[in-house]
Amino acid sequence: APAAEHAGVAGPFRQLTELAVQRIQLGDLVAAAKFGTTQPIDDPVREKQVLDTVAAESVRLGMAPEPNVRFFRAQIEASKVVQRGLFSRWERDPSQRPSRRPDLARQVRPRLDRLTAQLLGELRATLEARRPGVVCEVRRIQAEVTAVFVHRLDKLHRDAVTVSLRPVCAA
Numbered sequence: 001a002p003a004a005e006h007a008g009v010a011g012p013f014r015q016l017t018e019l020a021v022q023r024i025q026l027g028d029l030v031a032a033a034k035f036g037t038t039q040p041i042d043d044p045v046r047e048k049q050v051l052d053t054v055a056a057e058s059v060r061l062g063m064a065p066e067p068n069v070r071f072f073r074a075q076i077e078a079s080k081v082v083q084r085g086l087f088s089r090w091e092r093d094p095s096q097r098p099s100r101r102p103d104l105a106r107q108v109r110p111r112l113d114r115l116t117a118q119l120l121g122e123l124r125a126t127l128e129a130r131r132p133g134v135v136c137e138v139r140r141i142q143a144e145v146t147a148v149f150v151h152r153l154d155k156l157h158r159d160a161v162t163v164s165l166r167p168v169c170a171a
């Protein structure tokens with residue numbers, strides 16, 4: 001986020017927000033992997049694996065698991081907002097359909113797993129800043145506005161970012 005960094009307005013959630021945006025952008029690849037297959041957008045078994053890992057890793061890192069699990073529920077919901085939005089876009093307009101289908105298990109989920117670890121590190125690094133209150137909320141919204149600007153996100157991905165950042169101030 002060079003512009004935002006230069007202006008000094010990025011705040012304490014720049015990296016956390018950057019990682020959340022990366023996870024949302026991976027939603028495009030998840031959608032491309034699933035579109036035109038029998039693989040459903042909602043995969044409760046995989047979601048449980050993700051959330052169980054989050055809980056176990058949180059304990060290992062000395063953090064309370066519940067707030068982190070709630071944060072990742074929002075990340076998962078944000079990914080599904082993107083997937084549903086892209087599916088309906090591609091159903092309406094076949095010319096926008098992806099030309100390649102990535103392999104979900106081999107190519108996409110390993111990248112999501114790496115982001116999980118990075119996000120947990122950032123949740124830990126921002127524990128103090130995320131204590132609930134108006135200061136945190138203002139910074140959260142600042143980070144959201146900055147990310148939307150820097151990444152030039154469309155309406156669908158902006159909506160997903162809003163969903164993903166909602167539980168930030170709940171350390």
Ligand SMILES: C=C(O[C@@H]1C=C(C(=O)O)C=C[C@H]1O)C(=O)O
Pocket residue numbers: 030041042043044046047050075076077079080109112
């Ligand atoms: C991203 C996927 O789609 C959904 C969202 C998930 C997530 O964000 O981790 C997990 C399972 C699915 O319900 C996926 O299937 O991997």
